[in-house]
Amino acid sequence: MSDYKNLILSREGFVATVALNRPKVLNALNLELMTELVDCLEALDQNAGVRAIVLTGNERAFAAGADIKEMADATAVEMLYRDQFARWDRIRKIKTPIIAAVSGFALGGGCELMMHCDIIIASETARIGQPEILIGVMPGAGGTQRLTRAVGKGLAMEMVLTGRQITGEEAMKAGLVNKVVPVEFYLEEAQRLARTIAEQPPVAVRLAKEAVLKSFDTTIEMGLEYERKNFYLLFASEDMREGMAAFIEKRKPEWKGK
């Protein structure tokens, strides 16, 4: 697969794993890394051989935030033109399920990137937070919105206004993280879950992911309408015929992704 300067990409069956790779700076998210990441995720999304993506860092850090050194001298107008968070919107549009495998620091932009993923597996060593307030700013890539929706107003306010980091365990109890496992298993566990998703009919997986995400930016009425249309659309897929026939014939279905 293609060479990236700041990412390590690997593939096993239908599952692609993308590891952020700026270990010396705890995977600080500079513009170059984010450009590569968005390009990479979009390329994987277009690849019919990839049915689930695992996004990870390393044991010490998922990502310790946007690259502070890259932002420290920028003016407001430069930031406006740089429009670096526009790239992040493209991650939101990826149709393939993305599972975050998080160990160590997931701070600021790192926490926000984690929250762009669909399911989060954390290690017992995960430290999750929005510490931007401590350096004179605030979250800028969705932290105030996604964290609040995930953990509720009280904890989100506390984290955003004080910069307090929470553990994987606390994040799980608050509904932000799906599962916490010992550090030696977090990547394996995320890949296992990715394989389980990759075994499901791919068209239904994509439409179902889309419908769940829709619930974040629509009324219940519109959301239900959207869900129903996606449900009906699946009756045009070969996999739907196969799935129901296999159930009736008491055999295992064979998905074609069509």
Ligand code: HXC
């Ligand atoms: C640039 C960073 C960095 C960052 C760590 N480093 N975080 N460089 N941007 N966000 C670098 C350090 O400068 C240092 O490099 C090396 O990584 C190791 O970090 P240390 O601080 O020596 O490690 P440690 O003492 O273990 O402390 C770990 C830490 C701390 C608690 C995570 O590094 C930290 O507080 N980092 C900043 C976290 C943060 O504020 N994130 C939010 C950023 S703003 P050198 O060369 O000095 O050895 C943000 C805005 C979001 O994310 C907007 C959307 C993208």
